Amino acid sequence: QQKVQQSPESLIVPEGGMASLNCTSSDRNVDYFWWYRQHSGKSPKMLMSIFSNGEKEEGRFTVHLNKASLHTSLHIRDSQPSDSALYLCAASHQGGRALIFGTGTTVSVSP
Amino acid sequence: GALVYQYPRRTICKSGTSMRMECQAVGFQATSVAWYRQSPQKTFELIALSTVNSAIKYEQNFTQEKFPISHPNLSFSSMTVLNAYLEDRGLYLCGARETDSNERLFFGHGTKLSVL
Numbered sequence: 001q002q003k004v005q006q007s008p009e010s011l012i013v014p015e016g017g018m019a020s021l022n023c024t025s026s027d028r029n030v031d032y033f034w035w036y037r038q039h040s041g042k043s044p045k046m047l048m049s050i051f052s053n054g055e056k057e058e059g060r061f062t063v064h065l066n067k068a069s070l071h072t073s074l075h076i077r078d079s080q081p082s083d084s085a086l087y088l089c090a091a092s093h094q095g096g097r098a099l100i101f102g103t104g105t106t107v108s109v110s111p
Numbered sequence: 112g113a114l115v116y117q118y119p120r121r122t123i124c125k126s127g128t129s130m131r132m133e134c135q136a137v138g139f140q141a142t143s144v145a146w147y148r149q150s151p152q153k154t155f156e157l158i159a160l161s162t163v164n165s166a167i168k169y170e171q172n173f174t175q176e177k178f179p180i181s182h183p184n185l186s187f188s189s190m191t192v193l194n195a196y197l198e199d200r201g202l203y204l205c206g207a208r209e210t211d212s213n214e215r216l217f218f219g220h221g222t223k224l225s226v227l
Contacts, residue, residue: 044204045218102155106153
């Protein structure tokens with residue numbers, strides 16, 4: 001079922017640094033990508049979504065999407081300790097099926 | 112705002128017994144509810160997608176016989192884990208959205224299942 005792969009598996013970032021996370025789908029029918037963040041012991045919360053080629057920025061978070069390669073990336077600039085969490089990438093089809101989640105990247109921001 | 116309440120938050124059951132978890136949408140109509148299991152290693156697996164007035168679609172490795180789901184109205188869904196064994200341990204999450212299209216899912220807090 002794992003058609004969404006994320007890398008790296010884990011990442012340590014100094015406070016104030018940049019975190020870069022990658023996600024690729026092997027399902028060519030995927031049209032939409034989502035990034036969720038899950039703090040320890042909490043439910044996942046959506047951070048950003050991207051449907052079109054290019055870049056989207058919201059505050060300290062930027063996502064890129066290359067639909068040809070089905071690759072998306074999430075970049076967190078000026079990382080804060082509160083950004084320490086599991087980051088999940090999800091993909092879905094245009095037909096409105098449920099999201100398929102990736103393996104996740106655990107980000108630890110060291111003060 | 113849109114909220115999803117899921118209960119119980121934690122449950123322990125004996126091997127071979129069953130347990131039911133429930134998911135309540137508040138502030139929006141849960142047309143679609145997706146049930147996921149997050150393993151202790153944090154891997155997310157989609158169990159099934161339930162859409163009101165449509166058949167429930169189970170993913171490979173998950174069956175209605177093992178994980179029966181009820182989605183009787185636009186605010187409630189439940190799932191039962193029948194004959195739970197060690198490999199069924201994990202955090203079960205329901206994610207709901209208002210339409211049957213590509214909208215964000217709102218997740219409940221999850222039901223953590225431990226099996227003795």
